Amino acid sequence: MRSLEDRIVTKPDDNIDELRKKHPEGLHFAVGDIHGEVRTLKKLMKKIRFDPARDHVYFVGDYDSGGDVTALLNYMSRYYQADHELPGFHMIRGNHERELFPVYPLENLPDIMVVRGRKLNFYIAHAGIVSAAFGLINDDMSREPHRKVFAYRLEDSTCCYDAPLRQVVWSLRGLYSQRSWRHVWPSEEDLTAHNACIIHGHSPYCYFKKPDRFTYGDDNLFWRSQHVWFCSELRSFNIDANVKGREQNGETYRGIACLCMEVYDELADKHDGCLSTDLVHDAENGIFGAEYEHCGWNYSTSSPDSILNAVCDMKTIVLEGDVLKIR
Numbered sequence: 001m002r003s004l005e006d007r008i009v010t011k012p013d014d015n016i017d018e019l020r021k022k023h024p025e026g027l028h029f030a031v032g033d034i035h036g037e038v039r040t041l042k043k044l045m046k047k048i049r050f051d052p053a054r055d056h057v058y059f060v061g062d063y064d065s066g067g068d069v070t071a072l073l074n075y076m077s078r079y080y081q082a083d084h085e086l087p088g089f090h091m092i093r094g095n096h097e098r099e100l101f102p103v104y105p106l107e108n109l110p111d112i113m114v115v116r117g118r119k120l121n122f123y124i125a126h127a128g129i130v131s132a133a134f135g136l137i138n139d140d141m142s143r144e145p146h147r148k149v150f151a152y153r154l155e156d157s158t159c160c161y162d163a164p165l166r167q168v169v170w171s172l173r174g175l176y177s178q179r180s181w182r183h184v185w186p187s188e189e190d191l192t193a194h195n196a197c198i199i200h201g202h203s204p205y206c207y208f209k210k211p212d213r214f215t216y217g218d219d220n221l222f223w224r225s226q227h228v229w230f231c232s233e234l235r236s237f238n239i240d241a242n243v244k245g246r247e248q249n250g251e252t253y254r255g256i257a258c259l260c261m262e263v264y265d266e267l268a269d270k271h272d273g274c275l276s277t278d279l280v281h282d283a284e285n286g287i288f289g290a291e292y293e294h295c296g297w298n299y300s301t302s303s304p305d306s307i308l309n310a311v312c313d314m315k316t317i318v319l320e321g322d323v324l325k326i327r
């Protein structure tokens with residue numbers, strides 16, 4: 001087992017201009033849990049110099065519960081794109097949209113999106129991907145080899161309490177903690193065979209970090225500067241930087257983090273799909289963070305229509321008897 005210090009990566013996130021120079025065609029980002037904190041999100045978008053005409057930004061869900069959700073969705077609706085091929089904001093639902101009495105349940109949005117990069121396939125889901133969904137989606141994707149983005153909605157029966165895909169939208173402490181005692185996460189071989197990189201939120205880093213150790217998984221790393229954690233083969237990233245300020249073990253950092261897909265896609269491409277922590281230490285930074293800033297009071301009376309009325313191109317995962325199917 002690695003020492004705690006070996007498992008911590010520290011990289012400053014001041015390299016967006018270099019990334020922009022390298023990728024004038026635009027960048028793909030995934031953004032962690034926001035919980036109504038519109039001002040912090042705007043700060044993060046400013047930091048990555050978000051360009052709505054060129055960038056694709058994917059959100060892992062949990063817009064509600066905290067901050068000002070109406071102000072947040074009003075801001076997000078400016079850039080929202082129901083057409084996943086076009087640049088702008090793309091959203092999936094989190095457990096706060098599905099349960100917990102959300103102000104906006106966003107029932108017309110997908111729960112899982114997959115973005116095909118040059119080498120890696122990025123699976124974006126609120127709490128993670130379980131093997132049952134992984135296999136189903138990969139079969140579906142193999143039928144459309146030229147499609148870049150896939151979107152799936154989970155029918156309630158597939159992810160309600162005790163349902164097979166429950167942990168895609170809601171897992172108690174993140175899938176990693178469950179990986180060792182419930183085999184729900186796709187195997188390392190499966191993830192490698194499909195060039196998979198799972199991006200999720202839902203579980204803030206502070207749930208897993210004790211003063212002298214981590215309490216989840218065996219081989220996860222902590223990205224100190226932006227407060228996210230990931231597995232050493234880079235097969236998954238948890239980008240929930242605890243904007244709600246949930247406190248555990250004296251950790252009080254609050255922020256929103258995002259990941260630039262191009263950085264890890266390129267790294268995987270260069271190393272024939274084999275990623276490792278050692279590569280991360282030498283590679284350019286691909287994780288950006290914005291520290292929490294109180295969103296204050298907003299007096300907007302409009303509603304986030306472009307999101308609420310969106311008609312997304314997505315398939316539905318259903319449960320027929322006890323068999324999962326894509327419709």
Ligand SMILES: [Mn+2]
Nearest residue numbers: 062094095202
């Ligand atoms: Mn959540």
